[in-house]
Amino acid sequence: MFFAISLASAASPYQPLGRVAYLTSSFGESRGTRYHAGIDFSTDMEEGWPVIAPSDGVVEFAARGAFGYGRYIKFKAKDEHIWVFAHLAEFNKKIDDLIRKEMLKKEKASVQLSLKIRFKKGDTLAYSGSTGIGNPHLHIEYRTPDGKVALNPCKKMTCTDTIAPSVSEAAPFDSGFAVKIVDYSREPLENPMSIYSLDIYQNKKLLFGKKYDSLPFAPKEMAKIKNDLIRVEDEENIGDWHFIKAKVKANSKVLVVAKDFANNVSKTELMLKSDYLKFKAKDSVEVLLDTVPPDLGSVYFKTDFAGKLQCRIPVIDSLSGLEFNSVVFRDKNNKWIIFDYDSDPKELVIEDRDFNFSEQLSVKLCDKAKNCMERELSCNN
Numbered sequence: 001m002f003f004a005i006s007l008a009s010a011a012s013p014y015q016p017l018g019r020v021a022y023l024t025s026s027f028g029e030s031r032g033t034r035y036h037a038g039i040d041f042s043t044d045m046e047e048g049w050p051v052i053a054p055s056d057g058v059v060e061f062a063a064r065g066a067f068g069y070g071r072y073i074k075f076k077a078k079d080e081h082i083w084v085f086a087h088l089a090e091f092n093k094k095i096d097d098l099i100r101k102e103m104l105k106k107e108k109a110s111v112q113l114s115l116k117i118r119f120k121k122g123d124t125l126a127y128s129g130s131t132g133i134g135n136p137h138l139h140i141e142y143r144t145p146d147g148k149v150a151l152n153p154c155k156k157m158t159c160t161d162t163i164a165p166s167v168s169e170a171a172p173f174d175s176g177f178a179v180k181i182v183d184y185s186r187e188p189l190e191n192p193m194s195i196y197s198l199d200i201y202q203n204k205k206l207l208f209g210k211k212y213d214s215l216p217f218a219p220k221e222m223a224k225i226k227n228d229l230i231r232v233e234d235e236e237n238i239g240d241w242h243f244i245k246a247k248v249k250a251n252s253k254v255l256v257v258a259k260d261f262a263n264n265v266s267k268t269e270l271m272l273k274s275d276y277l278k279f280k281a282k283d284s285v286e287v288l289l290d291t292v293p294p295d296l297g298s299v300y301f302k303t304d305f306a307g308k309l310q311c312r313i314p315v316i317d318s319l320s321g322l323e324f325n326s327v328v329f330r331d332k333n334n335k336w337i338i339f340d341y342d343s344d345p346k347e348l349v350i351e352d353r354d355f356n357f358s359e360q361l362s363v364k365l366c367d368k369a370k371n372c373m374e375r376e377l378s379c380n381n
């Protein structure tokens with residue numbers, strides 16, 4: 001007699017940071033003109049948490065920049081799906097060596113590189129950080145093998161959410177109506193998130209239904225957010241107004257069934273308030289005249305999470321902001337120097353592995369209005 005015994009069974013769920021972390025942003029949240037195509041995990045305001053490979057696979061792309069994703073990698077998993085890990089403080093050394101070489105070759109602080117570096121499941125691919133953005137956190141995307149569609153990463157890991165969505169208001173709007181929903185995942189109620197699905201009934205008849213399973217990256221698809229999560233005049237602006245293209249009478253009742261990504265469901269019966277919602281006019285953009293060149297504050301030292309000594313140079317910002325691509329550091333032999341830009345607070349950062357702090361350094365930088373400054377400085381004072 002033979003028994004087939006499965007040992008594959010209870011593998012513990014993937015933890016991208018190798019420990020329990022909580023969500024601060026969910027899949028499909030509004031970012032104004034687009035949806036948030038991934039999830040964010042808090043790293044408790046710390047940098048340097050290891051980012052763990054979800055399976056065997058290949059890091060096939062790495063980039064380093066001051067804005068947007070900051071430092072990030074694309075990892076092709078065994079199942080061909082692509083994982084993106086962003087706002088990293090540091091890459092795995094094999095990746096970092098190649099990126100540094102590329103920076104020196106191109107004399108650029110923003111570079112991207114196609115690679116093919118193999119990793120095993122559980123290996124450390126990189127370390128979490130805050131590059132490209134303010135607060136330290138790990139941004140994760142889970143993409144289809146062709147890279148064109150974002151899928152919800154919570155299908156591949158545990159995203160704890162113990163609080164059902166809360167539906168607070170409904171009102172006629174344009175050619176239909178809108179309902180206001182907020183979903184929190186934990187106490188304290190700090191980060192409002194998106195929901196997973198929405199079904200709306202009137203007199204037991206389904207009027208409308210939608211689900212957020214995937215988000216195509218094509219700009220035309222992302223732009224559909226403006227017809228989905230609408231911009232309205234709202235004093236209390238926490239939560240999303242979901243537009244429902246279905247005609248119902250003002251002052252009639254609808255049943256709103258909202259589900260979050262952890263399957264918490266809320267069922268709310270609401271009366272549509274008449275004459276309540278108004279379109280929100282676009283926020284005006286003020287153009288400021290900038291005639292003052294940027295300046296630099298006093299240099300100071302800091303040790304990063306890995307114990308590396310950093311020379312940090314505060315940027316005294318002009319009205320228009322720094323033009324990052326025009327920042328250049330050179331040593332006394334005119335050799336280009338690798339540096340970083342931190343956006344919060346605004347500081348230029350040089351590490352002592354890239355530059356000998358006892359040498360004089362020359363810096364050249366411009367703001368977006370093309371006011372420039374040049375100066376010699378020392379990381380040794």
Ligand SMILES: [Zn+2]
Nearest residue numbers: 025039040139
């Ligand atoms: Zn994010």
